[in-house]
Amino acid sequence: MRPALLVTRRIYPEAVEYLRRHAEVDYAGTDDVLSPEQLLERARGKQAIVCQLTDKFPAEVIERLEGVRVLANVAVGYDNIDLAAATRKGILVTNTPEVLTETTADFAFALLLAAARRVVEGHLFVHSGQWRRWAIDLLVGQDVHHRTLGIFGMGRIGQAVARRARGFSMRVLYHDVHRAPAPLEAELELEFCTKERLLEESDFISLHVPLTESTRRLIGAAELRRMKRTAVLVNTSRGPVVDEAALAEALARGVIAAAGLDVFEREPEVHPRLLELPNVVLAPHIASASVETRRKMSLMAAENAITALEGRRPPNLVNVELWTGG
């Protein structure tokens, strides 16, 4: 009998075609977000779920999943899934690393440049007919080249951002729970430092940590106060890594100069004060959103799900400790 699989929300059609060649697929093809009860209802009788970061799998939901062998997340981050609960229940969890690394790093840099050089303010200024003449200090921003970039999290995406920074002749500081291997530090000219030093010395700070209990609110009021008044904060990781209310307050009071944000604490809600500030560039969680990358992410999740259903180790297994197969 062919296995049964649920795709919770719309993905690229190539991935759906691939899945249909291997399984009975329950696919509504909409962007509706399923409630926990709807998710459990649709998961009934399925052996695999291709899910997205909007699908929440806390322990209470995972414990009620019957017969599901794999949760294939269409994202590199998997904080929407209680990994420990999935592992306890013997459910494989997979993600989509690597394919989105360069695309996400591009976008982190886009936000950095946009916030530093006031690109969105400039656009709105022209668009609203306010532009009368060239002026010496019209929308003056901050130089990016030859400045110091501080990167929290020197994983794949952090490294890709550091590579871009070299093209801008930037000095790169980083902080991580694990120090990068010496050859990588040498190649990218990275300087490992404490969290405090990174906050104090960086002109730009970009966040590339996964959301875990130890990174939740990594940046709060105290950290913002430690930054330069001219600092620009960029977040393309996960919203709860930053205390959004504290950031809005810091931006409004000039504690730091600007921010570029792709992720928020309660997406799609954005702290109302952030919506009123000119010195923040906002994006709707699109850092990995290039056509090619989103297509690859869809296919990768589909392959992870089918590989698991076929009893083979999925290429992007997260809870590797569950793997006992050949």
Ligand code: GLV
């Ligand atoms: C997107 O945020 C992802 O984790 O892939």
